[in-house]
Amino acid sequence: MLRAIIVDDEELSIKRLKNILIDSGEIEICGMFLNPVEAYEFVKSNPVDVAFLDISMPEINGMKLSGLLFELDASLDVVFVTGHDNYAVQAYDMSAIDYLLKPITTQRMSKTLDKIRKKLRVSSVEPSIAIHLLNGLKLYRRDQNKAQIKLRSPKTEELFAFLVCKRTVSREEIIDTLWSGLEPEKAWKNLNSTLYYVRKAISDNKAVHCIVADRNEIRIDESGVYCxxxxxxxxxxxxxxxxxxxxxxxxxxxxxxxxxxxxxxxxxxxxxxxxxxxxxxxxxxxxxxxxxxxxxxxxxxxxxxxxxxxxxxxxxxxxxxxxxxxxxxxxxxxxxxxxxxxxxxxxxxxxxxxxxxxxxxxxx
The missing domain is CATH 1.25.40.10 (Tetratricopeptide repeat domain)
Structure with missing residues (x-):
């Protein structure tokens, strides 16, 4: 069973969601919180697989809380729950696994659980690349030969190391960190070309899928690698x-x-x-x-x-x-x-x- 928390400033909403999740037979509710700070403190010392977060909460909203939770555990799945439909794009930018509109139905929740199960199946696939960051930087294929993967240049190595250490990082932060002295247009070009060479180095390996990039950010899918x-x-x-x-x-x-x-x-x-x-x-x-x-x-x-x-x-x-x-x-x-x-x-x-x-x- 997956361990889940529910965070919502409306007690009735928590109870409704709790009943739906318990009825699914797949979720163990290990915490329900009206206060986001209490939820954050709980996750600090308790293992959690999924967090169901209301977006509109005072002081710390669901978006901010999700960022704090990802800092504690990057593998945590987040499902946003809200009464408004104008947060969807932002929710997926935060790497949420799903976005639910209230009132939540059993049928809609089943689709969310399908997404979580699908991710778990992908995570269960044996990673085909090994990344060693301790005592240096080395990449190996996890095959019979255990061949070392060579990256094109020192800057290619640094970008790859930065991505793996950060897990999820905006393109702006990458440029500010690795190409801060260049003109913006040249910096963006360097980022794109360097990322291309990183992917090319592992392109004949399933681990190429471990680098997930969009217009705003780049992240490492941990399920695709051993690190x-x-x-x-x-x-x-x-x-x-x-x-x-x-x-x-x-x-x-x-x-x-x-x-x-x-x-x-x-x-x-x-x-x-x-x-x-x-x-x-x-x-x-x-x-x-x-x-x-x-x-x-x-x-x-x-x-x-x-x-x-x-x-x-x-x-x-x-x-x-x-x-x-x-x-x-x-x-x-x-x-x-x-x-x-x-x-x-x-x-x-x-x-x-x-x-x-x-x-x-x-x-x-």
Whole structure:
């Protein structure tokens, strides 16, 4: 069953839509909200497949809310529900899967559910291209040969990386980011020609359909590709929902994170998402270390604390935890070695010394 939320500022409309969806036998209603902010907070920590959003709501309307929800989960399906028919074009510009006019009938809802089922069938097809953005940028065909796909030029690579990272982006934003120094006409021409060469590189592969473009925006259809970044982000989201039950997911995430996002590529626009992803991954490693501490598995905790320090050697609190665990395990020489590493790092980078309480652990 698909998990759905309903957001509408009219309680009667929510009840009617709820009854239709429940009667379909395909939808599980996991939340009903009169307040869009409450719906947004719910989706932050709960998995949702479909959001039925009223468009005309005070403060945060359905259009704005859909954008916020897509930022949380780009795979979420949105169905707009409204009493007015003058929002249709804007609704489809927002990548909505459907647009329903009130009063909604069972017959009309069945067409919406058909669209959702069709999308799910497409999503179930095995992606034929693999995109690796972690520790560099590489594209492979997911066939027996696993041949690497070569892009025409550095700018072609950057455009493709930008599209994959952004998932959905307006043509104006692409031009402002990648061709900001050019005259508008030339910038648009460069975008179109570069996009052509991206598509040509994968044109003998079904993955060409993963790039969906119209006059206003370009997006990546995630169902058409495997991407290590997307997989890692999905794992991080799963772990956040139930961190104490996901020891195996921690291991999967560690295997996926082979290096920084687009490592070796000097893309100015990539620095912020790279830092954000690294911070999210560090939080994941810390959660894994804490989980194994709770389970009395100090060796596994040591491993995850060590991985954190590889990414952020200035984490004095993490070094403290490692030293404490090493001493508890009777590995005092290793604890002292870890302290010396911390001492040298802090002196070199910050001109400071470790907290005296850390050396007290070793000498006590």
């Amino acid at each position: 290590d970044l997307y997989e890692l982000e999905r794992l991080i989201k799963k772990i956040r929902l139930a961190p104490t039950n996901n020891a195996e997911l921690f291991e999967q995430a560690e295997a996926l994170y082979t290096g920084q996002l687009l490592k070796g590529k000097a893309y100015e626009w990539a620095s912020a998402p790279m830092r954000q992803l690294e911070q999210n991954y560090i939080l994941l490693l810390e959660a894994a270390a804490r989980l194994h501490l709770q389970r009395s598995e100090p060796l596994k905790s040591l491993h995850y604390f060590g991985e954190i320090l590889k990414l952020d050697a200035l984490r004095e609190d993490v070094s403290h935890e490692m030293i404490r665990l090493l001493i508890e395990l009777g590995r005092r020489n290793e604890a002292l070695r870890q302290y010396r590493i911390l001492e040298a790092t802090l002196q070199h980078e910050l001109g400071t010394k470790p907290n005296p309480s850390i050396i007290d652990l070793i000498t006590s």
